[in-house]
Amino acid sequence: MAYETGTQTQTHPRGVYAPQTGGVVEGGVRVGLFAGLVMAAFWIIAWGATGLGPMTPFKAVAAMFGVNAMVGGWGTVIVGALIHFIVSALFGVVFASMIRANASKSQAFWGGLVYGVGVWAVMTYIGLPIFDSVMRERVALLPGTWFLAHLIFGACLYATPRMKRDASRRAVARTERERVEVAVRR
């Protein structure tokens, strides 16, 4: 079974996919949001357990706009969570652009773990020092938790190849639908 993608047709035992940008962006955003959600849940539990406050990580993220965010209300928490998910989606897209759509789950899992360590290094040594010194100082209190959170993020990226393939299928189906609609109108 094969689909015409307009420019090329591809088949694979795990399904049909097209190595088009749509699969990378849509699949990457979806998997990034999923991994970011799991990471956020871990943060809430871990920071809550230490007594530093379950919502403190999100306030610390929002503190990239100023330290007063640490005494902000739910609005601040929502801003922090939004930034977290945007960054997660961004890292998801980068990973999706790096991994093949026909990679196995275990390849994606181990690749994701390595990628998670990379994200941890980038955030710890570049991202936070430049954009969010408040968060950097807070995570220094719980370095193990911070590292583990990124491993969890990386592990959740195991779903990337499937999400890329699904996104490509949806893109192909959309194209097909549009073509039929145009033909019907004519």
Next chain:
Amino acid sequence: MKKGIVSVAALAFGLAAVSIAARSQEPADRDREPVTGEGFNEEGDGRQEYGREETGRQAERIDAAAVGEILSQVHQANQMEILMGQMAQEKGQAARVQRLGTVLIRDHQFADRKVLDLAREKGVEMGPMEHSFEHQRTLDRLQGAQGEEFDRAFLQEQASGHRRAIALLESAAGGTGDQDVDGWIAKQLPILRQHYDISANLSGERAVEREEPRQESPREAPGEEE
């Protein structure tokens, strides 16, 4: 599709730019913030730094002092901050003051657990918790204040109390002769600076220092409580 990539990238760059712009509009970089008041001395160029002179004087004392004395002082300061945080939760009028109380309780309880762990590891015995005359006077003053007066007094006490605590830890930093204690101090100092910055921002101390009009503490609906 390309639109998607451009949108995500634009959003990320936008966030970064807004963050940098927001931080550049803050009164000053926290690490170089001129701070006036007790424990702080003035440089020839008019700028001031966290307790430089005080640091010099205290450094000699701390060199000789036992690690236990530092831990004991920090333990007492933590207990004091926890008490003040509880007061802010109960008596604070502005939502931000109440939330600052929560932040103080959480951070200082966390810090105190580490201090007690360190003391146990080092075989240091903590003396009984006693409020100094100064501490007791501060607590009495806050106890007697109500409403906006409490908020103002609380924020001023927080700013000056944290200045003293920062000066104490800066003078001890790297000089206790104990790697664990030095490491803990290095992690704790930035958190104290955060507390100082928040208190100074909310109390308008920074605005006064910069000869700008005093800003009122922002009021928020209690419904925004975490």
